[in-house]
Amino acid sequence: MTSAPIGDKPIAVLGGTTVVELDPDAAASAKGEAEEQARAQRNLGWQLLWRALLDQRRALVFGVAIGITWTAAKVAVPQLTKAAIDRGIERNGPLLAWSLFIAGAGLATGLLTAGRRYLAFRESRWTETLLRERIFAHIQRLHVGYHDRTQTGQLMSRASSDLQQVQQFVVMIPITLSNVAQLFAVTLILVLTDWRLAIVALAPLPFINVASRRFSSRIHPAVLAVQNEQAQLASVVEESVSGVRVVKGLGTESVQFDKLRKEADDIRAVSLKAAGIRSRFLPAIDLLPSLGLIAVLGYGGHRVVNGDLSIGDLVAFNVYLTMLVWPLRNIGMMVALGQRAAAALVRVHEVLSTEPAVRSPKQPRSLPARHTSQPVGAVSFENVVFGYGDEHRVLNDLSVSIAPGESVAVVGATGSGKSTIVRLLLRFYDVDQGRITLDGIDLRKLDVHELRRNIGVVFEETFLFNDSVRNNIAFAKPDADLATVERAARLAGAHEFIMRLPEGYDTPIGERGFSLSGGQRQRVAIARAIVADPRVLVLDDATSAVDPSKEHEIRDAMRTVMEGRTTIVIAHRPGTIALADRIVLIDEGRVVAVGQHRELLDTSERYREVLAAWAVRDDTAAAEVPIAARTPVVGGE
Amino acid sequence: MFQMGGGVAPEDQLDKTQTRRVMARVIRMASPFRRTAFAALGCVVVTTSATLAAPVLVRHGIDSGIRARDLFELNLSVGFYLAITALAYIFGRMQYVFLNRTGESFLRELRLKVFASMQRQSLAYYDRNKAGVLVARMTADIETMGELIQWGLLQFLASGFLVVLAFAVLFSLSWQLTLVVLIVFPVIVVASVKFQRDSNSAYLTVRERVGQNLGTLQEGIAAVRVIQAYAQEDNQIERFEKSNRSLFASHVRSIRISTWYFGLVEFSGVIATSLVVGIGGWLVHEGVVSLGTVVAFILLLSSLFDPVQQLSQLYNGVQSAAAALHKLFAILDATPEVDEAPDALALPSRGNLKVDDVMFTYQGGSTPALDHVSLEVRDGERIALVGPTGAGKSTLAKLMARLYDPVMGVVSYGGVDLRRGTHKSLRQRIVVVPQEGFLFNGTIRDNVRLARIDATDAEVEAALDRLGVLAHFERLPEGLDTEVRERGTRLSAGERQLVALGRAALVDPAVLVLDEATSNLDPGTEAEVEAALERLMQGRTTIVVAHRLTTVQRADRIVVVNNAKITEVGTHGELMALGGHYSALARAWEKSHAG
Ligand SMILES: Nc1ncnc2c1ncn2[C@@H]1O[C@H](COP(=O)(O)OP(=O)(O)OP(=O)(O)O)[C@@H](O)[C@H]1O
Numbered sequence A: 001m002t003s004a005p006i007g008d009k010p011i012a013v014l015g016g017t018t019v020v021e022l023d024p025d026a027a028a029s030a031k032g033e034a035e036e037q038a039r040a041q042r043n044l045g046w047q048l049l050w051r052a053l054l055d056q057r058r059a060l061v062f063g064v065a066i067g068i069t070w071t072a073a074k075v076a077v078p079q080l081t082k083a084a085i086d087r088g089i090e091r092n093g094p095l096l097a098w099s100l101f102i103a104g105a106g107l108a109t110g111l112l113t114a115g116r117r118y119l120a121f122r123e124s125r126w127t128e129t130l131l132r133e134r135i136f137a138h139i140q141r142l143h144v145g146y147h148d149r150t151q152t153g154q155l156m157s158r159a160s161s162d163l164q165q166v167q168q169f170v171v172m173i174p175i176t177l178s179n180v181a182q183l184f185a186v187t188l189i190l191v192l193t194d195w196r197l198a199i200v201a202l203a204p205l206p207f208i209n210v211a212s213r214r215f216s217s218r219i220h221p222a223v224l225a226v227q228n229e230q231a232q233l234a235s236v237v238e239e240s241v242s243g244v245r246v247v248k249g250l251g252t253e254s255v256q257f258d259k260l261r262k263e264a265d266d267i268r269a270v271s272l273k274a275a276g277i278r279s280r281f282l283p284a285i286d287l288l289p290s291l292g293l294i295a296v297l298g299y300g301g302h303r304v305v306n307g308d309l310s311i312g313d314l315v316a317f318n319v320y321l322t323m324l325v326w327p328l329r330n331i332g333m334m335v336a337l338g339q340r341a342a343a344a345l346v347r348v349h350e351v352l353s354t355e356p357a358v359r360s361p362k363q364p365r366s367l368p369a370r371h372t373s374q375p376v377g378a379v380s381f382e383n384v385v386f387g388y389g390d391e392h393r394v395l396n397d398l399s400v401s402i403a404p405g406e407s408v409a410v411v412g413a414t415g416s417g418k419s420t421i422v423r424l425l426l427r428f429y430d431v432d433q434g435r436i437t438l439d440g441i442d443l444r445k446l447d448v449h450e451l452r453r454n455i456g457v458v459f460e461e462t463f464l465f466n467d468s469v470r471n472n473i474a475f476a477k478p479d480a481d482l483a484t485v486e487r488a489a490r491l492a493g494a495h496e497f498i499m500r501l502p503e504g505y506d507t508p509i510g511e512r513g514f515s516l517s518g519g520q521r522q523r524v525a526i527a528r529a530i531v532a533d534p535r536v537l538v539l540d541d542a543t544s545a546v547d548p549s550k551e552h553e554i555r556d557a558m559r560t561v562m563e564g565r566t567t568i569v570i571a572h573r574p575g576t577i578a579l580a581d582r583i584v585l586i587d588e589g590r591v592v593a594v595g596q597h598r599e600l601l602d603t604s605e606r607y608r609e610v611l612a613a614w615a616v617r618d619d620t621a622a623a624e625v626p627i628a629a630r631t632p633v634v635g636g637e
Numbered sequence B: 001m002f003q004m005g006g007g008v009a010p011e012d013q014l015d016k017t018q019t020r021r022v023m024a025r026v027i028r029m030a031s032p033f034r035r036t037a038f039a040a041l042g043c044v045v046v047t048t049s050a051t052l053a054a055p056v057l058v059r060h061g062i063d064s065g066i067r068a069r070d071l072f073e074l075n076l077s078v079g080f081y082l083a084i085t086a087l088a089y090i091f092g093r094m095q096y097v098f099l100n101r102t103g104e105s106f107l108r109e110l111r112l113k114v115f116a117s118m119q120r121q122s123l124a125y126y127d128r129n130k131a132g133v134l135v136a137r138m139t140a141d142i143e144t145m146g147e148l149i150q151w152g153l154l155q156f157l158a159s160g161f162l163v164v165l166a167f168a169v170l171f172s173l174s175w176q177l178t179l180v181v182l183i184v185f186p187v188i189v190v191a192s193v194k195f196q197r198d199s200n201s202a203y204l205t206v207r208e209r210v211g212q213n214l215g216t217l218q219e220g221i222a223a224v225r226v227i228q229a230y231a232q233e234d235n236q237i238e239r240f241e242k243s244n245r246s247l248f249a250s251h252v253r254s255i256r257i258s259t260w261y262f263g264l265v266e267f268s269g270v271i272a273t274s275l276v277v278g279i280g281g282w283l284v285h286e287g288v289v290s291l292g293t294v295v296a297f298i299l300l301l302s303s304l305f306d307p308v309q310q311l312s313q314l315y316n317g318v319q320s321a322a323a324a325l326h327k328l329f330a331i332l333d334a335t336p337e338v339d340e341a342p343d344a345l346a347l348p349s350r351g352n353l354k355v356d357d358v359m360f361t362y363q364g365g366s367t368p369a370l371d372h373v374s375l376e377v378r379d380g381e382r383i384a385l386v387g388p389t390g391a392g393k394s395t396l397a398k399l400m401a402r403l404y405d406p407v408m409g410v411v412s413y414g415g416v417d418l419r420r421g422t423h424k425s426l427r428q429r430i431v432v433v434p435q436e437g438f439l440f441n442g443t444i445r446d447n448v449r450l451a452r453i454d455a456t457d458a459e460v461e462a463a464l465d466r467l468g469v470l471a472h473f474e475r476l477p478e479g480l481d482t483e484v485r486e487r488g489t490r491l492s493a494g495e496r497q498l499v500a501l502g503r504a505a506l507v508d509p510a511v512l513v514l515d516e517a518t519s520n521l522d523p524g525t526e527a528e529v530e531a532a533l534e535r536l537m538q539g540r541t542t543i544v545v546a547h548r549l550t551t552v553q554r555a556d557r558i559v560v561v562n563n564a565k566i567t568e569v570g571t572h573g574e575l576m577a578l579g580g581h582y583s584a585l586a587r588a589w590e591k592s593h594a595g
């Protein structure tokens, strides 16, 4: 590669191909565009806050008004002190009166401070509270694809730490405005008292402001880094504790310890970095006002000696200078807080402006009513193509139709897309091509809630809420009575063990409650689906953790539940598969065979492979011969 | 500027002797860092003294310089003022550096020690302590202390020092005016103490509700699929709103408490000024004090009131840090139930695994989980443990791998009691692979490698290949480098299990203990995996807790555990002929398989 001499158009020759490097103008404009975009984003973020604050304008304006009155009272105190020293002490004036004036001003500042603080804090918390509710509500409605890509922790920090940044900014609004007023008032008074001394005394103060601003913007990334390292350490601890059975069983304590040591070292390093930043700024910010005070004593002292200034003025100068310290720091901090809040608002806005990809149409069609003479619950997949966003196609031209009231078992190897079919039926994702219909209506033409209320799914991963057993079962119908809950529990084979729990149906379960075994959890989840009373019931490997001998009992009950509704069962155990009228075998993203168990055993080699139908017959063969080479042994069972 | 967030629940409050013990222990633990600690303390003394010297110098400047019209004295005061400011700056900087170095090194030490101690504990400890609590110890509790070190400790020291010194200075300037200040001072102290109490309880409520709210938030996000599947978004939103509003209410309560307090503090400050001006002015007229003294008092007032305020807030922080330390020390002091003997020796590399008249009861369990159980597994033998749910199969397996120690009786390997073997040799000989796959953060490869940390990439791949599942994972767009995401959500249920099984294929111990999970795999894949595991078991002692007929039939001997006892031992054929519990179980399994 040769680079062209300066002045020429920059050209780089790469293996015979001439590559013209980006036109600098174009690059600049691209950069400008990015900046433009960032600015637009920030604007949108601010607009979000602005609209929120507009709703609270009464209290906020009131708070600001109180703040400014407070400033007036506060500024008056040194004036009164000065007058008291000059007229009261030096010239033997009415001391008591001056003292009372000062006390009166004190009372006013006390009351006003209280009012301002109260309003500022309450309003900022209110803004935070409402925004948090908006975020939560929005997250609840965002499509599953979004949640796949976004970690729980990320969304948590949108609704917690980001909003905290916003709150910290909002709480500063009234005090900052009164600080600005104070700044002007004090400067004016000082200049009017003695402009020469004022210039000398005030000279170091702008640096406080600059330093605070710099400090805030430097310390912020450092603090974030510390938090980030702390979070990393937390996740090491978390997985070491939750996975302790794996760690102990394999004896890999040292691996986890090394991970932890690394994180502990990192925390120490970034914390010390943050401390370094603090050490560079904070003592300086603390001591800069002293320079002003020294100037007042030195230069001001000379002027008093020369008779240009009274001692009272000198003291007032001192007091005023100290009075400026906080406002200057606050304003400096406010600028940095504003930047931080802006960044947080952009992130919050990003979440709030993400449109749910799966939405109800404007004019949804409604499903045909149930309990008519016509049975309902027809499900049909028509040439469905689907992938999770990467190039890997999980379903590839899959077609199957299920009649109302029919029960179908979906069978396929691990990772073949069985659970994906369920997710599509719930419209967690929209298909890439083809369509899915329920009772003849394209899912995309139905109200999403109506659709989902009519489909009850027991997921392969059982999620139970931190709530009582009863509320967990009644999840889909929170106002269901105990009899309904019990009936569902009985059908799911859960009633017996629930009655043996310490508080029966009121026992708290979930992560923070009583821990149930995998099989017990699954049975609670089945009961939950039964309470929902859907027209289509889907059981995704819903009894995998239930003891085979117990499963037998559930199976009988399931027949009752399945009556009169369409059922889709994903299962591996022949006993469970046999519940279904028909079996659909999927492989490589499409349906490869449909039929009855026995029929498929006879006709489909893939079916025999997936169900390992030879395994019972000939174990040694299964153990030694690779799958492809196995000769399936078929026989009646 | 900084508000220390701290608080301590009444039940966590330490009494005097506990506090003293915690302090003594902290000092002992921090002794390696005493150099920097003393340096930090020295810096605090210097900077605080400098802060207090300033008003004294101003007084000198006014009285001996300005009023006496002595410019030399005035310039001298200014010069000294400049000098102490420079001094305060230099020592102020060093103070941060030393203090943080001490504090962070201490915290690092504490983190490592506590985690190491947690890891030494046996599974019984984890049964007793909820995961959330243990995580909180290592995170929130230690972070509270970090915060205290960064901000609080420094201010706590400086403030305490400042109050004492300020009074000394005031008193030396004029005891009469000091008495005047003392009229207001008690009001501040009483208000601060009350504020400290009220804000502590308000803070605890806020903290509790923040926790609750975060819990609800987290659940709402983690369970979003279930919520949407059952169209329960609106109910969840309402539920969250309720917890969110109750958090807001607790915030408002704590705001109210601080509102009156800060109002009162500001009011008292000005009142003190007014008193000093009034009474001080009168004393000047009487010729008792100088005007400079009055001015110095006015200037010193603020260095008196601020620290008291800070002290009251910091008090909460210090208290909660002490409570946190107390809990952390409890972890450090917990003696592991399953510990290495001082004279531990390496276990023989091969031998029989023998369970001799073992009794075991879980803590809190009323009945024994194993009741006088004896079993000898010969070197290289394959054993299947079967029995009904809750019979004690997993318990027996765990004792054979010394995840728990028996209450009575002995488990030995090659004639050596497992309790006399080193941990290291124990895990080299006996490995337990729980098959319900707990996936750690990282890629598929990392997760398999966990079983043998020095395994090369090729070995990891070979292990998966032996299971016959390598091709499947390689078909994923990022192959074995696919990040499994939180708890493995990126993978299908069966794929997660395959990763966990990959671990079993990678380890190479003399004794392999497999606690078979009820499976999420399709029988085809399962048969393939089982065949691979079968090959894996060749030449080594294997103990499988079995839930499937196929696994059982491959065993050399079948051990039936029923109601905490071993009731039948023998081959499939023998036990079927016996017509006992096993034959019933086998028939039930067969039925489930046939449908
Ligand atoms: N959220 C996701 N993002 C990306 N890929 C995914 C996601 N969920 C599943 N996959 C991939 O899609 C394929 C099909 O997954 P699916 O969960 O539908 O399998 P399955 O047939 O239910 O398998 P199993 O029997 O193991 O439950 C798998 O290869 C899996 O790795």
Ligand SMILES: Nc1ncnc2c1ncn2[C@@H]1O[C@H](COP(=O)(O)OP(=O)(O)OP(=O)(O)O)[C@@H](O)[C@H]1O
Residues within 6 Å of the ligand: B127, B362, B363, B365, B369, B387, B388, B389, B390, B391, B392, B393, B394, B395, B396
């Ligand atoms: N960590 C524990 N703490 C207290 N009790 C326990 C613990 N683990 C198991 N138990 C109890 O000990 C008994 C034996 O349990 P174990 O897990 O050994 O049964 P199992 O035969 O493996 O059953 P399964 O087939 O369901 O896995 C049961 O009554 C169980 O409730």
Ligand SMILES: [Mg+2]
Residues within 6 Å of the ligand: A418, A419, A420, A460, A540, B492, B493, B494
């Ligand atoms: Mg699945």
Ligand SMILES: [Mg+2]
Residues within 6 Å of the ligand: B393, B394, B395, B545
């Ligand atoms: Mg078990």
